[in-house]
Amino acid sequence: MKFFIDTANLDQIKEAIDLGILDGVTTNPSLMAKEGITGDKNIIAHYKKICKIVEGDVSAEVIATDYKGMISEGERLADLADNIVVKIPMIKEGIKAISYFSEKGINTNCTLVFSAGQAILAAKAGATYLSPFVGRVDDISWDGIKLIEEIASIFSIQGYMTEILAASIRTPLHIVQAAKAGADIVTCPLSSILGLLYHPLTDIGLAKFLEDHHKANKG
Numbered sequence: 348m349k350f351f352i353d354t355a356n357l358d359q360i361k362e363a364i365d366l367g368i369l370d371g372v373t374t375n376p377s378l379m380a381k382e383g384i385t386g387d388k389n390i391i392a393h394y395k396k397i398c399k400i401v402e403g404d405v406s407a408e409v410i411a412t413d414y415k416g417m418i419s420e421g422e423r424l425a426d427l428a429d430n431i432v433v434k435i436p437m438i439k440e441g442i443k444a445i446s447y448f449s450e451k452g453i454n455t456n457c458t459l460v461f462s463a464g465q466a467i468l469a470a471k472a473g474a475t476y477l478s479p480f481v482g483r484v485d486d487i488s489w490d491g492i493k494l495i496e497e498i499a500s501i502f503s504i505q506g507y508m509t510e511i512l513a514a515s516i517r518t519p520l521h522i523v524q525a526a527k528a529g530a531d532i533v534t535c536p537l538s539s540i541l542g543l544l545y546h547p548l549t550d551i552g553l554a555k556f557l558e559d560h561h562k563a564n565k566g
C-alpha cells in the first residue's frame with residue numbers, strides 16, 4: 348500500500364519525505380485555504396513548489412463544476428508538472444471530464460466518493476485514482492472501512508485498473524484497517540502516519556536495552 352500525505356503544508360510534506368516513506372501528496376481547496384494560499388497566482392505557485400519537492404503524484408483539485416471549466420482548469424493544472432493529477436469531484440460533469448482526461452492520457456483523482464455505485468462509475472470513466480472518504484462516512488455513523496472493502500472486492504472481480512485511494516483518514520487505526528480492506532493507497536495527515544510509530548512496549552524495551560548496555564559498559 349502506498350502512502351500519500353493529505354496536506355498543502357510544505358514542512359509536513361518535507362517531514363514525510365525525510366521519513367523515506369512518501370509516495371505522493373493530495374490537496375483540496377480546504378487544505379490550500381488552511382495554509383493561507385489564496386488567489387490564482389499563489390495557488391499555482393504553491394502547486395509548483397509541492398511538485399518540485401515530491402517525486403510521486405500530487406493531486407490538485409479543480410474549482411470549476413461545469414464540464415468546460417473543469418477541462419480548461421484541469422489542462423492548466425496538468426501543464427504545471429509531470430506529476431500533477433487533476434482532482435475532480437464525483438458529479439455528472441466531473442465524470443464527463445474524467446472520461447475526457449482519460450482519453451488524453453492525463454491522470455485524474457475522482458474525489459468525494461461515498462458509495463460503491465459512484466466508485467464503479469468513476470472507474471468506468473477511466474479515473475486513475477478514486478478517493479472514498481473514510482472518516483466522513485464514519486462521521487455519519489456509517490462504516491468508511493466497509494466502503495473500502497466493498498469497492499476493493501468489486502474492483503478485483505471486475506478487473507478495474509483505477510487505484511483505491513482511501514481518503515479522509517483520521518487515525519493510525521484507519522491506516523491499518525484500510526490496508527486490510529484492500530486500499531491501494533492511503534492519504535493521511537502527518538499525525539496519523541507518525542501515530543503508527545508508537546507502542547509503549549517499544550519505549551520500555553528500548554530503555555531496558557540501553558540501561559543494560561550502560562550497566563555492562565560502565566567506566
Ligand code: G3P
Binds near residue numbers: 353373482515517
Ligand atoms: O482530501 C480529502 C480528504 O482527505 C479530507 O479529509 O478529514 O477533511 O474529511 P477530512
